[in-house]
Amino acid sequence: MSAIQKNVESASEQYSSTFTQGHLALPPAKKYLVLTCMDARIDPARAFGIELGDAHVIRNAGASAIDALRSIVISEQLLGTNEIILVKHTGCGMLTFENEDAYGVVEKNLGAEAVAELKAKNLDFLPFPKLEEAVEKDVEFLKASKLVPESVTISGWVYEVETGKTRRVV
Amino acid sequence: MSAIQKNVESASEQYSSTFTQGHLALPPAKKYLVLTCMDARIDPARAFGIELGDAHVIRNAGASAIDALRSIVISEQLLGTNEIILVKHTGCGMLTFENEDAYGVVEKNLGAEAVAELKAKNLDFLPFPKLEEAVEKDVEFLKASKLVPESVTISGWVYEVETGKTRRVV
Numbered sequence: 001m002s003a004i005q006k007n008v009e010s011a012s013e014q015y016s017s018t019f020t021q022g023h024l025a026l027p028p029a030k031k032y033l034v035l036t037c038m039d040a041r042i043d044p045a046r047a048f049g050i051e052l053g054d055a056h057v058i059r060n061a062g063a064s065a066i067d068a069l070r071s072i073v074i075s076e077q078l079l080g081t082n083e084i085i086l087v088k089h090t091g092c093g094m095l096t097f098e099n100e101d102a103y104g105v106v107e108k109n110l111g112a113e114a115v116a117e118l119k120a121k122n123l124d125f126l127p128f129p130k131l132e133e134a135v136e137k138d139v140e141f142l143k144a145s146k147l148v149p150e151s152v153t154i155s156g157w158v159y160e161v162e163t164g165k166t167r168r169v170v
Numbered sequence: 171m172s173a174i175q176k177n178v179e180s181a182s183e184q185y186s187s188t189f190t191q192g193h194l195a196l197p198p199a200k201k202y203l204v205l206t207c208m209d210a211r212i213d214p215a216r217a218f219g220i221e222l223g224d225a226h227v228i229r230n231a232g233a234s235a236i237d238a239l240r241s242i243v244i245s246e247q248l249l250g251t252n253e254i255i256l257v258k259h260t261g262c263g264m265l266t267f268e269n270e271d272a273y274g275v276v277e278k279n280l281g282a283e284a285v286a287e288l289k290a291k292n293l294d295f296l297p298f299p300k301l302e303e304a305v306e307k308d309v310e311f312l313k314a315s316k317l318v319p320e321s322v323t324i325s326g327w328v329y330e331v332e333t334g335k336t337r338r339v340v
Contacts, residue, residue: 002253002323002325004200004202004253004255004323005255005325005338007219008218008219008255008327008336009336009338010219011216011217011218011219011336012217012218012219012334012335012336012337014219015216015217015219015334016330016333016334016335016336019333019334019335021211021334022331022332022333022334024210024211024331026209026211026261026263027210028210029210030174032174033208038203038226038227038228038241038245039196039226040194040197040198040199040222040223040224040225040226040227041191041194041196041222041223042227043215043222045213045215045216046181046185046215047181047182047185048178048181048182049177049178049180049181049182049184049185052210052211052213053210053211054210055210056208056209056210057208057210057229058208058229058230058231059227059228059229059230060228060229060230060238060240060241061228061240061241061244061245067240067241068230069291069293070230070231070237070293070294070295070296071208071230071231071237073272073276073288073293073295074231074263074264074272074295075208075231077272077275077276077279077280078263078267078272078275079263083172083174085174085175085178091196093196093244093248093249094244097248102243102244102247102248105247105248106243106247106317109247109319110247110316110317110319111316113316114316114317116316117315117316117317118243118317121239123239123240123243124240125240125243125244126240145287146280146281146283146284146286146287147276147280147284147287147288149279149280153172153174155172155175157178161192161194162192163186163189163192164182164185164186164189164191164192165182165186165189166178166179166181166182166186167182168175168179
């Protein structure tokens with residue numbers, strides 16, 4: 001067992017020993033979802049004030065709305081959420097490369113077969129050059145999608161990894 | 171401003187007022203990533219023992235490895251992680267429907283144009299009928315992918331929403 005796996009086991013033992021929230025229902029109690037980045041420096045529950053059971057939390061590289069669409073449709077259409085809090089962040093890795101750079105790294109590290117798999121899946125890494133603009137574009141994408149009805153409230157935010165602050169953009 | 175948005179602002183004010191971790195680096199310090207479900211009943215940081223700055227956390231509907239592949243490749247190839255902790259959970263919404271059910275709900279709630287958008291994007295909701303089997307299949311998918319080198323350690327787990335426990339499957 002790896003050190004990381006051991007850590008999961010010991011954390012679980014500790015967490016479950018005082019766990020009292022086994023009664024929570026499947027649909028989010030406060031009917032909203034948070035979409036943010038996978039970045040290691042973000043703790044959504046504490047930074048954005050999410051109580052256990054209240055909201056879906058979707059995380060991917062860059063908090064991409066395009067990448068999250070499957071989960072968003074499930075959250076809204078099958079589990080009744082009607083508000084989206086979209087949070088990108090300062091210092092995001094997605095600001096630092098373009099698709100061809102990532103394809104180049106994959107080719108160098110993993111070889112031609114891996115690049116062929118990327119191409120077969122038509123994989124777009126969805127990097128973005130400007131932070132605030134990317135927040136606006138993702139909110140626009142969601143508002144334009146027929147899969148997100150007008151009744152859904154959508155706002156776009158930036159979390160500052162330097163200060164721990166979250167500020168609204170749109 | 172909605173009540174949810176107000177809650178983000180007040181939580182942020184509180185969190186940032188005592189924030190002391192603005193120095194953390196972009197790459198995860200412990201070089202691992204956790205892939206889990208967007209479910210509102212999961213707090214990965216506490217349940218799985220993730221300290222701020224240590225690991226990427228990817229979350230989508232059902233903790234789908236297929237859906238997460240873009241983020242996983244970025245995490246490993248561009249940000250140096252080399253271990254995956256994949257955690258699905260009891261009581262998952264993805265156990266309760268099939269693709270045609272979800273397509274039917276979208277058609278009923280949002281109409282034919284929305285279904286056309288689903289079809290144009292070739293959107294698979296990726297539900298699964300059996301929990302442990304789905305964990306095994308996703309681990310196999312990652313091990314078979316040329317985009318995940320053999321040097322990456324992968325384990326599959328189940329989080330129990332009833333008890334707060336996380337147990338290893340594979």
